[in-house]
Amino acid sequence: MRLDKYCATLEGAPSRSRLKNGALQIVVNDAPAKMSRQVRAGDVIIIEWEDPLPETPEPENIPLDILYEDENVTVVNKKQGMVTHPAAGNWTGTLVHALLWHWGGRCSCGGMRPGIVHRLDKDTSGVLITAKNRESETWLQDQFSGRKVKKIYAAILSGVPKKKDGEIKTHLFRDPRNRKRFTWSEESGRGKASWTSYQVVAVYGSYSLVLFTLHTGRTHQLRVHSKFLGCPILGDPVYGKKDPLFPSATLMLHARSLTIALPFSSEIKTFIAPFPRRFAKVIRKLRDTYDRRKEL
Structure with a gap:
């Protein structure tokens, strides 16, 4: 039996029309599968689909900075x-x-x-x-x-990169073992090209404050590239581990600045977002924990 016909027989599964128009993701035996695939005994099938969205969003009174x-x-x-x-x-x-x-x-x-x-x-x-x-x-x-926009991010990493500055060029693709993650390859034949520059600003023991410049904008790019360096972003539940010093830390990644030409004057402006409180709290604790801060 074809995969699309089999899935359509499952209780609560999407219709065959949704299967055909690609409105979901089907994985068979840990690999993406085509609807024409023949189902065999022992196959492990995972179906992921999204509920339909409303036609238009409604305004909500939510404070903005x-x-x-x-x-x-x-x-x-x-x-x-x-x-x-x-x-x-x-x-x-x-x-x-x-x-x-x-x-x-x-x-x-x-x-x-x-x-x-x-x-x-x-x-x-x-x-x-x-x-x-x-x-x-x-x-x-x-x-x-x-790619005329300059985007700089700040991150606190669990670990210290071996070099104080450098570039990361890899190809990113969805991890076949975990659909919520992305992984990398240094070979050009797989995934989307990604390019990040980085500079270590300060070191606190086994932690570091790093500035990243994005040259491409792939999903999870900085989170994956930090993992590539061997230094996942502190508080990252997907690419890192629970940190003993900061067990309740949330993702320590902040879009620090954006430089862009405004419409329609072409005036180049740089916008800077102040560091959030969670960054200040972590850095304060790092300074208290480690006697000496090493500036690079």
Whole structure:
């Protein structure tokens, strides 16, 4: 029996039409599978699908930390824990809902992600620029797709990189053993090319404060590249381990600055998001724990 026919017989499974249009992910024996595959006895089948989204998001009165605003853009300091745009499991309470309330109907962008031209993971805080009209949306999208935007992130790592600065160039792809993770290959034939520069700013014993510059924008790029260095980001539940000194730490990754040409003046501006309290608390404890801070 074909895989799509078999899945359609399962109670609670999506219809065959959803199977055919790719609205879900099917893994057979730990590997992505085509609908035409023949099912055999002993196959382990995992089906992942998303619930349907509402047609349009509704404004919600959620406070925002506005770093800059003009008639074309709004730049925010996104807080940790806030999802950037609506998606399955997060239909409310996102940055989009907060922006729609803030704009009060003054945004001409449509769809489920109005004004969103780039995103930050839920547990990553920091600078994020949004568009208030379709023309600005196109302008900003061109800036990002043309890699004309400079993005610098700060992270506290569990470990100290061997070199105080350097570049990481790998190809990233979804981990076949864990669909929530990405992994890397240094060979060009697999995954998407990714490129990160880094600089170690300070060392606290077996921890370090590092600045990352993103040259590409792949999902989980900095989290995977930190793991590649042998120094996962402190508080990362996916790529790291629970830290004995900071057992309750959340992801210590912050989009520190963003440099971009604004529509339509082409004025180059740099927006900086202050370090969040969680960074200050961790660094304070590191200073108290280790007698001497080594500046690099």
